[in-house]
Amino acid sequence: MTAFHASRASFLSRRVVPAYLRIIRANRPFLTPGPAREHLRDRSLRPKTYGPPRRLRSDVVVSVDHSRGLPIYTLIPRTGRPRGNVVYVHGGAWVNEIAVQHWQLAADIAAEVGTTVTVPIYPLVPFGTAAQVVAAMAKLVLDNRSRYGEVCLAGDSAGGQIALSTAQVLRDEHGVALPGTVLISPALELSLSNPEIDVVLPSDPWLGKEGTRVFIDLWRGELPLTDPRVSPLLGEMRGLGPLTVFSGTRDIVLPDTRLLVERAREAGVAVDYHEGAGLVHVYPLTPTREGRLGRQQILDALSKALAPAKTTAP
Template identity: 35%
Template sequence: MPSIRHEVLARGVPWIHRAREIDDLLTEKARLELAHRRLDRSFPSRAVPGFAKRFRLDREDAGGFPSYVVTPRDVPVKRTLVYVHGGAFVAPIDPFHVRWTTRLALATGARVVLPDYPLTPESTWQASHEQIVDLTARWAAEPGGTVLAGDSSGGNIALAVALTMRDRGLSMPGRMVLHAPWVDLTMTAPGTPEAAGRDPWLHLGKAHAYARWWAGRDDLTLPQLSPVNGDLDGLPPALMLYGTRDLLAPGCQLIALRARASTWDLTVVEEPDLIHVYSLMPLPEARRAFRTTVEFLG
């Protein structure tokens, strides 16, 4: 049963994020383009108290866009966490991404690498896919190995990157962590319309529009866009966490089903009646998810 805090947040999320269904494509596209022109893309380090004393922040060029490297100052670094942020392909790195990744960095002895990839509708997946593949492969070759992680649309990108890396025989991440990944951009997984009626945050019309803009002229069924359609054999062991009060839950359930028919070692944590990316939120349920993540990474 969801906690009281979860239920309060579930009611507040639509207001906090101004979540509403799309009016029309042209209006939404213009709204996003205006918002992006006004967007502050600086790294949200203020999300973490005492950030400068506890972490070193470096900015690298990922091939046309920045990648931020966050290194704990007082914890020995033994691995790298490449974290691809979510935000429906239209939103930048959020403070809650920084809070979660830095907390995990301290708990597991990791540096964090966050690619700040170009957003849609101005850009498509092709503006960042190869760069994130190269970035992840470079870090995966470093001592200690790499964890590749992401939430929502970032989970989509992380899985697409892993598929490409495997196909090319590149150095692979040792593990993956996926928070409610958007694995099916076609939004045709069984149960999706019903899930749309339960989700207080995400909207089906917006999902269709953002997916189409992210894909550009490419087919939404491509594994690089809908990883649920890919060959899952040979992917790194992964942990996937999601709640069922989530528009993306049917896609997560479908990829879990397909993983069982493959050689992919996917650990699934499905939480009844919890909202999208609950595992990153300030919730009792998220604390449990964090402990599970730390145990999974070892």
């Protein structure tokens, strides 16, 4: 996740964001294998900090638990009684650590939805693999269901892949359908073989194919690319709970996202799809007016999913 230098009270033009990403060459690690391997070596040698920024919302309390073998952060509203839980899985191409924008969104969810938010700091490549992390996320959701009641999943980019794969594992292995899963520009089919990706690629200022494959090959571990724990687009959609999905049109995940929406709806899954014309990867996390609208739509979706069930008089 690239750090955009704009305050939360100001907004950049949607046209500024792609230009900025081009200037800083945000897509360099993703375009070709050489820079991808350099980026991987740098991240392995000099890991980035993952802790929350010192200045988050003052109406949210943050704590951390290390007892599971990986840091699990919890964000709760300072006042009121939280209802349910959201597990937020951050993106970063399976190689980059959680960014300030992820923390800000997690804090907004806790405060505005009035829920407990769990942020797991999962192992990245070359140390973490899809099988390992998806299993850990499924266990985390099950444990949180016992503790908090209803649990929703949310994730962006690589975290969106993990979130949807986890939702499928929960359904298949535990008979659990979540009340809501939010997917922000999710990675969905990691062969990157959809021919429409090459049509979108020239307009995407952030991502690329050949460099991303370096990270994917490590992430899949011993699993084939066709395994739904790696490529959830290839998994069964029927029986999943409601999905809220976001994608911009200047984003190489767009073609597979459209396929996800089509297949899920055909399988009877309720899908609320938001496609941002001219917008970039994970646009709800950008400091634009369209990003602000996307964040509000995320909050609305999670509020609806965690709302107390209405009872009717006998």
